[in-house]
Amino acid sequence: MSNKITLGHVHMSGCIGCCVSIADTYGGLFTLLDNYADLVYSLTLVDVRHIPKMDVALVEGSVCLQDELSIEEIKETRERATVVVALGGCSAYGNITRFSRGGQFNQPQHESYVPISKLIDVDVYIPGCAPNPEVIRNVAVMAYLLLKGNDAQKKLATAYLAPLMALAKDGSRIESDSEACGCDIMLKVINQGLCMGCGTCAASCPVFAISMEYGKPNIDREMCIKCGACYSSCPRSFFSFDVCGDYENILGAITAAMNPGGN
Amino acid sequence: MDMLGKYKTCVAARSTSSEILKSSQDGGIVTQMFIYALEEGIIDGAIVAGPGDEPWKPKPMVATTPEEILAARGTRYNISPNMAVIKESVRKYGLDKVGIVGTPCQMQALRKAQLYPVGMRYVTDKIALAMGIFCMENFSYQSMKQIVEDHCNVDLHSLKKTDIGKGKYWAYTNRGAVSQIPLKVTHKYEQPGCHVCLDYVANMGDISTGSVGSPDGWSTVFVRSTNGDNIWKKAVEAGVFEVKAIDSVKPGLDLVTKLATEKITKNQKELEHRAKMGVNKGLRNPYI
Ligand SMILES: Cc1cc2nc3c(=O)[nH]c(=O)nc-3n(C[C@H](O)[C@H](O)[C@H](O)COP(=O)(O)OP(=O)(O)OC[C@H]3O[C@@H](n4cnc5c(N)ncnc54)[C@H](O)[C@@H]3O)c2cc1C
Numbered sequence: 052m053s054n055k056i057t058l059g060h061v062h063m064s065g066c067i068g069c070c071v072s073i074a075d076t077y078g079g080l081f082t083l084l085d086n087y088a089d090l091v092y093s094l095t096l097v098d099v100r101h102i103p104k105m106d107v108a109l110v111e112g113s114v115c116l117q118d119e120l121s122i123e124e125i126k127e128t129r130e131r132a133t134v135v136v137a138l139g140g141c142s143a144y145g146n147i148t149r150f151s152r153g154g155q156f157n158q159p160q161h162e163s164y165v166p167i168s169k170l171i172d173v174d175v176y177i178p179g180c181a182p183n184p185e186v187i188r189n190v191a192v193m194a195y196l197l198l199k200g201n202d203a204q205k206k207l208a209t210a211y212l213a214p215l216m217a218l219a220k221d222g223s224r225i226e227s228d229s230e231a232c233g234c235d236i237m238l239k240v241i242n243q244g245l246c247m248g249c250g251t252c253a254a255s256c257p258v259f260a261i262s263m264e265y266g267k268p269n270i271d272r273e274m275c276i277k278c279g280a281c282y283s284s285c286p287r288s289f290f291s292f293d294v295c296g297d298y299e300n301i302l303g304a305i306t307a308a309m310n311p312g313g314n
Numbered sequence: 315m316d317m318l319g320k321y322k323t324c325v326a327a328r329s330t331s332s333e334i335l336k337s338s339q340d341g342g343i344v345t346q347m348f349i350y351a352l353e354e355g356i357i358d359g360a361i362v363a364g365p366g367d368e369p370w371k372p373k374p375m376v377a378t379t380p381e382e383i384l385a386a387r388g389t390r391y392n393i394s395p396n397m398a399v400i401k402e403s404v405r406k407y408g409l410d411k412v413g414i415v416g417t418p419c420q421m422q423a424l425r426k427a428q429l430y431p432v433g434m435r436y437v438t439d440k441i442a443l444a445m446g447i448f449c450m451e452n453f454s455y456q457s458m459k460q461i462v463e464d465h466c467n468v469d470l471h472s473l474k475k476t477d478i479g480k481g482k483y484w485a486y487t488n489r490g491a492v493s494q495i496p497l498k499v500t501h502k503y504e505q506p507g508c509h510v511c512l513d514y515v516a517n518m519g520d521i522s523t524g525s526v527g528s529p530d531g532w533s534t535v536f537v538r539s540t541n542g543d544n545i546w547k548k549a550v551e552a553g554v555f556e557v558k559a560i561d562s563v564k565p566g567l568d569l570v571t572k573l574a575t576e577k578i579t580k581n582q583k584e585l586e587h588r589a590k591m592g593v594n595k596g597l598r599n600p601y602i
Pocket residue numbers: 337338339340341342343344345346362363364372386387388389390391392393394396415416417447448449450451452453478523524525526533
């Protein structure tokens with residue numbers, strides 16, 4: 052179908068877990084590929100050797116500054132993709148590669164890793180280690196509506212994507228370190244007088260670094276792998292009454308889009 | 315701003331089970347709803363504020379039996395981070411249909427998690443029934459202890475029930491004494507994060523309920539989502555609730571609207587104040 056968007060998966064210094072998350076939409080992936088998107092690039096899944104032009108690039112992993120090919124590839128991705136999505140904690144925030152510092156065979160000089168927004172402008176962040184299949188699906192459907200939908204659908208997609216674009220914009224600022232950490236919960240929520248003790252941050256942390264003590268998050272920073280899940284899931288990081296208040300319609304629309312036969 | 319949120323129906327109601335009403339906070343709507351839903355297979359467990367390791371300290375827990383749901387009855391006026399166990403409910407407990415009760419902010423957290431799931435893989439499509447409870451403000455455990463023990467002069471161990479109503483904080487003891495203090499005294503103990511909260515009647519619950527608007531022992535109930543509406547209708551048909559039209563009870567919706575407006579207006583002012591708190595700088599506003 053010519054009306055589909057073109058989608059690519061670009062693998063930088065990642066673990067392919069984000070790609071597995073794309074696949075973990077199970078039947079949903081087939082629906083996406085049947086109706087909304089052509090997968091034009093993905094070294095893991097498609098035999099296309101060089102980064103082609105595409106509407107949406109899902110980039111997994113951070114960039115090693117001592118690996119020229121990888122720097123070239125991230126720049127090519129920016130040139131060839133209309134929308135660049137940092138998929139997962141490594142691409143968006145560095146995540147576990149923040150801790151890399153070289154000194155291992157066979158490239159002991161491979162020591163510096165940066166989130167992709169340190170080298171290129173990024174349009175959308177999908178945080179999480181691993182990112183959730185559901186949110187990848189949501190973003191894919193919304194990207195389709197944004198690029199191919201009618202005015203109402205474009206408006207909905209813009210509103211939905213706005214907070215994920217704001218996170219990306221924040222990370223792409225030249226003076227930003229695109230840093231994520233359990234500390235975000237302290238610096239940007241508790242210290243700002245915004246925490247109300249819901250516990251979402253604790254549920255979202257993949258390594259159980261957050262426990263709720265007397266109703267407030269306590270962060271074990273030695274455990275934290277700097278993925279950014281806690282802050283982005285916190286309802287006091289960003290919250291849109293328009294979008295979240297319309298959850299029934301939006302979730303309904305996504306479900307309907309993923310189930311076009313209506314079965 | 316829409317003070318009461320979207321809803322399909324609003325009624326005054328209470329459970330028809332005297333066992334539930336024995337120690338529910340108001341009309342036992344939350345407890346009755348979960349027990350009914352559990353028995354009907356609408357949910358296979360519910361996240362509730364269960365008993366904690368100190369008196370009146372709630373502990374979020376995944377309840378999978380009517381007994382556990384009953385044990386969580388009553389309002390604990392201090393923070394119960396119910397969202398903290400949402401991932402556990404489908405992992406460790408293996409639930410497919412999750413019920414959850416929570417304050418308006420917790421319902422917001424839930425809906426955000428469903429739309430933007432992060433660190434919540436295969437959790438958010440398993441939410442089967444979200445029960446919101448009205449909330450004017452909350453307190454830390456230490457605040458509640460100070461209010462009850464220092465101001466009401468009641469030992470937390472002998473406390474039977476606390477309630478906020480008619481401008482007062484009420485403490486009832488197991489041996490029948492009643493102590494009350496003006497709500498004014500409790501203001502400084504409020505959780506600071508509550509002062510930017512723009513929701514009183516849990517606008518994002520499938521069903522939301524509270525005491526305000528209905529007589530003692532009854533609850534005000536908003537049936538909001540299509541899912542909530544389906545379940546509510548079935549439950550009423552099954553006879554587990556006694557229902558009255560909201561405009562047939564006193565004080566009714568006017569008081570609910572008045573309190574909601576007061577809360578939201580006050581907290582909107584606080585957000586404006588925060589934006590200019592410093593000299594040429596202010597604090598962050600989460601509502602984009
Ligand atoms: C902090 C707080 C403030 C409130 N403020 C108001 C108010 O201003 N006006 C009003 O009309 N109603 C308010 N309520 C709601 C009211 O107190 C009752 O919870 C509600 O009417 C439900 O009563 P019920 O008899 O249906 O529930 P029950 O059958 O007694 O069940 C209550 C349920 O609430 C859960 N719960 C108890 N404490 C907490 C907690 N701290 N956090 C999350 N869940 C909890 C329990 O696990 C239980 O499942 C408040 C509740 C809380 C927790």
